[in-house]
Amino acid sequence: MSLQKMIKPSQQYQEQLNNGQLTSDSDQSAALAYLDGLVEALCRPVVVTTHKGVMVWRYEDGVPEPRGLYLHGPVGRGKSMLMQSVFDAVPFPEKRRVHFHPFMDELHNRLHKARPEVNVDVMLYIASEIAMESRLLCFDEFFIDHIADGMLLGRLLDALFQCGVTLCATSNWEPDNLFKGGYNRASFLPLLKVIKKHVEPLDLSSGADWRRKGGPATSIKGGDPAAEFTRLALMAPRSETMVLGRHEVAVRGHKDGLYWFDFRELCMRPLGVADYMDLCEVATTVMISGIPDLRANVVDSASRFVILVDLLYESRMPLRLFSDLEFDELCPEGPVAFEFRRAASRCHELMRLNCTL
Known part of the structure; x- marks a missing residue:
């Protein structure tokens, strides 16, 4: 060779x-x-x-x-x-x-x-x-x-x-x-x-978080997910459902490979790795709205979000996120905190990717 x-x-x-x-x-x-x-x-x-x-x-x-x-x-x-x-x-x-x-x-x-x-x-x-x-x-x-x-x-x-x-x-x-x-x-x-x-x-402990330095600032606070969906899809969102694994999941809006979900549907229900992998296979851009304050006792939801983001990152999936708080304000406490900060860093990188349908 x-x-x-x-x-x-x-x-x-x-x-x-x-x-x-x-x-x-x-x-x-x-x-x-x-x-x-x-x-x-x-x-x-x-x-x-x-x-x-x-x-x-x-x-x-x-x-x-x-x-x-x-x-x-x-x-x-x-x-x-x-x-x-x-x-x-x-x-x-x-x-x-x-x-x-x-x-x-x-x-x-x-x-x-x-x-x-x-x-x-x-x-x-x-x-x-x-x-x-x-x-x-x-x-x-x-x-x-x-x-x-x-x-x-x-x-x-x-x-x-x-x-x-x-x-x-x-x-x-x-x-x-x-x-x-x-x-x-x-x-x-x-x-x-x-x-x-x-x-x-x-x-590789020294140095900076290059994901945060690698482009324009990204924010998840505020924003209008319905308007963003309409801008990307060139149509108003309509609710429907899709099947991920054995679960029927509500979709806030869908066109081609663009999917908009509420956080509650993806991360506050018992979905797992296989379900999120199904999403990665069909989606080309993912939007998630309604991300709550994860400092409250929602460790399972935070853990699911971390797993979801890791798989989206592996797929290099363009991502749009919406919350009433910034990542630093909603970071959970306890063992999942470190993993959540890693996920937040990855989200900043995915949010800079150009959306595709």
Whole structure:
């Protein structure tokens, strides 16, 4: 596999600096040497071996698979952009980038359906299935808030590394702070040990939130959603319903790929990852009005909003939001607060995207 086919992360970064898409950042620049080395290591020739239905990637030169990457730091520091540069640089097709929420949803479905051969560990069987599709697996927004998920993921990652898969991940938390203070954290430590053994942590904590600096100011306070819908759709909004998963959801207005919802419909009902993914598949622009003061006891609604925004961000979905308060005024308290601030940062970026129908 020729290295001439790839554009290294450092070259991608320099090109974006040259055309004004990026402003130089010391933490980002310092990470580029490791990213370039990782890409070169991944591009070595590989062979595939199988035993009892379990597939393993091995490098022809006999050198073990490279340590992956764990980019951590506050919101808006360019973690996802740098990971994407690694993903774009590798020229082989067996790679996947996925947001953490839908991946965990998928893992539970795979566990339910798995039928491994006799004497084959079910998690190794699932890891082999994933490895057949992806020898580079990129996780966006790695975050553990349930100990059961942490224990499952620890077993899966250990099995994936046995199959020769390389992991890249972004997170707002350094590895030692994942699930810190959580109930029965000792059960989480095997996952932490696996992560530290197989990935290289790179800190992007200094610098600015580039999403907030990357364009004109955005505001969610005030505004007239009906007028905005009419401006975009060239027609007045009419109420209807749509089906997301098993749920019938009220739509305030719809034309082609433009959908306008009330916050209550999307985030104050028991919708989940699969439902929001259905929305991302059909929408080209999303409007959400009536975002309430989330400082009141609405943790579930705030958590659903965070998941929704993460999936909209993964889809690069143009977004229009409307509330009586600004993000800083309605931020919830408690464990979800940090995740909400990340979602708010992502909203500022999505609100600058041009709407499409």
